[in-house]
Amino acid sequence: xxxxxxxxxxxxxxxxxxxxxxxxxxxxxxxxxxxxxxxxxxxxxxxxxxxxxxxxxxxxxxxxxxxxxxxxxxxxxxxxxxxxxxxxxxxxxxxxxxxxxxxxxxxxxxxxxxxxxxxxxxxxxxxxxxxxxxxxxxxxxxxxxxxxxxxxxxxxxxxxxxxxxxxxxxxxxxxxxxxxxxxxxxxxxxxxxxxxxxxxxxxxxxxxxxxxxxxxxxxxxxxxxxxx
Numbered sequence: 001x002x003x004x005x006x007x008x009x010x011x012x013x014x015x016x017x018x019x020x021x022x023x024x025x026x027x028x029x030x031x032x033x034x035x036x037x038x039x040x041x042x043x044x045x046x047x048x049x050x051x052x053x054x055x056x057x058x059x060x061x062x063x064x065x066x067x068x069x070x071x072x073x074x075x076x077x078x079x080x081x082x083x084x085x086x087x088x089x090x091x092x093x094x095x096x097x098x099x100x101x102x103x104x105x106x107x108x109x110x111x112x113x114x115x116x117x118x119x120x121x122x123x124x125x126x127x128x129x130x131x132x133x134x135x136x137x138x139x140x141x142x143x144x145x146x147x148x149x150x151x152x153x154x155x156x157x158x159x160x161x162x163x164x165x166x167x168x169x170x171x172x173x174x175x176x177x178x179x180x181x182x183x184x185x186x187x188x189x190x191x192x193x194x195x196x197x198x199x200x201x202x203x204x205x206x207x208x209x210x211x212x213x214x215x216x217x218x219x220x221x222x223x224x225x226x227x228x
Contacts, residue, residue: 014187015150017041017158024145033137035106036120036128039065040152043093044159044177047152048072051128052081056115060104063095067178073129088180160188165195 017025022041026034040050043065052071059066067090071081084090095103103119111119118127134152142150160177168176173185 014157014191015154016161016191017147017150017155019162021145021147021150022155022158025141025147028144029137029141030123032106032110032121032123033133035102035110037141037155038099038102039120040155041158042096042099042162044156044163045093046070046156046178047130049084049089049178050120051118051130053119054115055107055111055113055117055119058103058107058119060100060107063097063100064092065095066092071127073131084178086178086180088174089178091175091178093176157188160185161191164188164192 022038026037026041029037036050039045040047045053045065045067048070049067052069053065054068057066057068058064067084069081069083070085070089071079073079107119111117111121112125120128122128122132138152142148156177160173163173163176170182170185170189173179173188174182177185179185
């Protein structure tokens with residue numbers, strides 16, 4: 001039976017973690033999960049892509065991750081591991097230098113050296129399962145850092161927003177996040193536009209507080225002269 005909706009993405013409410021919140025989350029989870037949290041927040045890989053990542057998919061020398069597969073457990077309990085649903089999903093994502101260092105540390109001490117070994121596992125070396133990870137790792141971490149209700153999938157939104165704020169184009173966001181259409185990628189650009197408007201408004205306030213710019217009243221009605 002086909003897995004309906006396995007590759008679709010729905011965005012009823014976009015929620016993002018800040019960089020500080022991302023690192024806070026990474027700091028409170030058990031050590032084997034630190035690199036997983038940061039990789040999700042910086043690269044935007046989907047949970048199934050992260051869970052299916054193998055050691056040979058990580059190229060520390062060139063600072064990239066290549067997405068070749070996804071690993072999911074269906075509602076029936078069946079585990080599937082296969083290619084990304086779309087050609088856009090098969091991609092190579094560049095890593096920022098701090099994440100390369102985190103993954104170097106992770107691979108050196110917490111991943112089996114075999115090329116086909118899973119990059120992210122439980123402390124016992126078992127493949128990660130969505131529900132166990134959510135209940136035992138993710139939920140306690142969000143509670144401990146005061147971001148209750150933040151979903152692991154929201155780290156994908158975080159990565160998209162951070163990339164948009166660097167000035168990435170729609171096509172660049174599509175390539176990085178594995179989108180096959182521009183619609184989803186444009187969500188992150190809109191978020192960046194909103195942030196840019198907030199920056200402009202705060203700059204105006206700073207200028208006014210410093211006495212360097214007049215405060216102009218918009219559409220202010222003239223005062224009628226009073227009769228004497």
